[in-house]
Amino acid sequence: MLTPVDSDSNAAIVIGAGLGGLAAAMRLGAKGYAVTVLDRLDRPGGRGSxxxxxxHRFDLGPTIITVPQVYEKLWAACGRDFHKDVDLRPMDPFYEVRWQDGSTFKARQKTDAMLAEVARLSPHDVKGYLKFLKDSERRYVVGFEGMVAKPMHKLWETIKVLPTFAMLRADQSILGLAKRRVKDPRLRMALSFHPLFIGGDPMHVTSMYALVAHLEKEFGVHYAMGGVQAIADAMVAVIRSQGGQVRQQAEVDEILVADGAARGVRLTSDEVLAAPLVISNADAGHTYRNLLRKAPRKRWTDRKLASRRWSMGLFVWYFGTKGTADMWPDIGHHTITNAPRYEGLLKDIFIKGKLADDMSLYIHRPARTDPSVAPAGDDTFYVLSPVPHLGFDDAVDWTTERDVYKAKVQAELQKYLPGFAERISTEMTLTPADFRDRYLSPNGSGFSIEPRILQSAWFRPHNISEEAKGLFLVGAGTHPGAGVPGVISSAEVLSKLVPDAPHIPEMKVAAE
Structure with a gap:
């Protein structure tokens, strides 16, 4: 039975201890709310755990930290210094991109260094690259500074930026923009692949995402010592210092709604917690389809959710290797390898839902920067391959394909890490089926709803829910979208929508 809750209660419940949920709890704690964070996993961080x-410590999800000011602003809102709690290390180079013909491209922060890389690959594309940098900066000003931390639940906020979007050719894909600026197919890939970091198809995601190139150039790419888990742990420490609670292995089964307003939650254990303010960091699809399954819905019906295009799936192989710290000296902290096909592989993953034999890989070797990830002299690896999500008619059956596909990844990795398989001392894998089961992600997608132009801003599930008063959303499935800066920024949007906690009179607290 749900205990009635006063409208002036300062209780708030956050569903999910992902980075968006933890950031939301910090923001609400700074506003005076008594926050309880509930999470089904055994560690905080969600996909960043x-x-x-x-x-060996395996960072399960994000590994790259960009735009450090979003964390600095979050900590400052709580009266704290981010850099006293988290040790960020700048990367140089950011990452190395490799192609089948042996050519490479190192992404760096300084413009002169990047121009040298472009000139080494394709001298006639230097002028085009400089134009791309200007394209990127213009899109950053409009798309990041102007929209990321701004509530977009009112249609007018999207309508009024449409003329600028039209001028910037936001209707064109980021790959289309890269093709317009440079001729070399390798550079076209190097300038357009960034949406894959947030689950988007470079052939269809808006060219506004070229802003990532400016973000990297302006603010750098960093690694958090201790991994993103260290950031999540530091967030929990802030929440508890504010008087909030973070409860692990506490799974929410249902958001309770009465008279059109959120009243609290019921856990799978049947425990009921009452609060007039509920924030869901669960995937937006799971929130509406499952957590609100007993409540009437106006906009985000099952049919509406089914019509969305979902981000790609991920196959991730984590393994430790024995005595390899001095091996493969050419493989740094971040390496991206390319399949012979770029556009064809993207079509297989995003359009056809086909598990191809060829693959592109992201190789993460954090021991290059952080010795704590592995025993002395050893290595810890994280190898990611983009694959189709589970929503296609002939979805991949990962119970039969897991080992088959891992063998294909092993054969590809052998080109870059010769002899690595014989030195593996421990390993684990995650497939889209695991993302579905571990993170309750619709279709096992890695990054919730794909960030296409008509699935962004007002067209995305809103931070303030139209389905129940007092219900708000944060995280990858809402505005501004996936990626660590995006989910952290969704909590800043939340803070602009939720008023400060109501004052509860001293006598009333005592009477209770």
Missing amino acids: SVTQDG
Whole structure:
């Protein structure tokens, strides 16, 4: 039975201890709310959490930290200094891109260094690259500074930026923009692949995402010592210092709604918690389809959710290797390898839902920067391959394909890490089926709803829900979208929508 809750209660419940949920709890704690964070996993961080196995720490999700000011602003809102709690290390180079013909491209922060890389690959594309940098900066001003931390639940906020979007050719894909600026197919890939970091198809995601190139150039790419898990742990410490609670292995089964307003939650254990303010960091699709399954819905019906295009799936192989710290000296902290096909592979993943034999890989070797990830002299690896999500008619059956596909990844990796398989000391894998089951992600997608132009801003599930008063959303499935800066910024949007906690009179607290 749900205990009635006063409208002036300062209780708030956050569903999910992902980075968006933890950021929301910090923001609400700074506003005076008594926050309880509930999460079904055994560690905070959600997709940014980690697993420690046989002395190796595997960061399960994001590994790259950009736009450090979003964390600095979050900590400052709580009266704290981010850099006293988290040790960020700048990367140089950011990452190395490799192609089948042996050519490489190192992404760096300084313009002169980047121009040298472009000139080495394709001298006649230097002028085009400089134009791309200007394109990127213009899109940053409009798309990041102007929209990321701004509420977009009112249609007018999207309508009024449409003329600028038209001028910037936001209807054109980021790959289309890269093709307009440079001729070399390798550079076209290097300038357009960034949406894959947030689950988007470069052939269809708006050219506004070229702003990432400016973000990298202006603010750098960083690694958090201790992994993103260290950021999540630091966030929990802030929440608890504010008087909030973070409860792990506490799964929410239902958001309770009465008279059109959120009243609290019921856990899978049947425990009921009452609060007039509920924030869901669960995937937007899971929130509306499952957590609100007993409540009437106006906009985000099952049919509406089914019509969305979802981000790609991920196959991730985590493994530790024995005695390899001095091996493969050419493989740095971040390496991106390319399949022979770029556009064809994207079509297989995003359009056809086909698990191809060829693949592009992201190789993360954090021991290059952070020795704590592995025993002395050893290595910890995280190898990611983009694959189709589970929503296609002939979805991949990962119970049969997991080992088959891992063998294909192993054969590809052998080109870059010769002899690595014989040195593996511990390993684990995650497939789209695991993302579905572990993170309750619709279709096992890695990044919720794909960030296409008509699935962004007002067209995305709103931060303030139209389905129940007092219900708000944060995280990858709402505005501004996926990626660590995006989910952290969704909590800043929340803070602009939720008023400060109501004052509860001293006598009333005592009477209770």
